[in-house]
Amino acid sequence: MFMQGSIIAGEFDSSLNEFVLQQVKHFETESILKENQLNQIYDYLKRNQHQEDGQIITLYDQMPIRLSQEEIIRFIVDLEKVKCLYQ
Template structure:
């Protein structure tokens, strides 16, 4: 099942139970996320959802991607959609 969100895009493989992340904002990536990884990211963002400065996520432990507080809320919704796939 393919997810084309405003913040992230990727494909969920039901057989392996892995979400393959293809894009974050305008940056292309190849990252596999297991259920617990999606859950940890979701829980962290929910905990900091009210931060007015937004959040920064890293790709490949090198590239910083800034998310505004509104983008964090959108990403939380997209992660909820992914979690429902597991």
């Protein structure tokens, strides 16, 4: 099942119970997230969503992407949609 959020996009594979993250903002990527990994990202962003400076995440451990405070909130909403897909 394909999921297009406002910050992330990807494909949820219900047979493997994993989310293949394919896009963050407008950057292409390919990362497989198991439920516990997605929950760790979600929990971290929830704890830090009120930081005025936002957050920086990296793709492929090389390419930094800045997320504003508003983008973090939208990212959290996207992750909540994906969380509902795990069984």
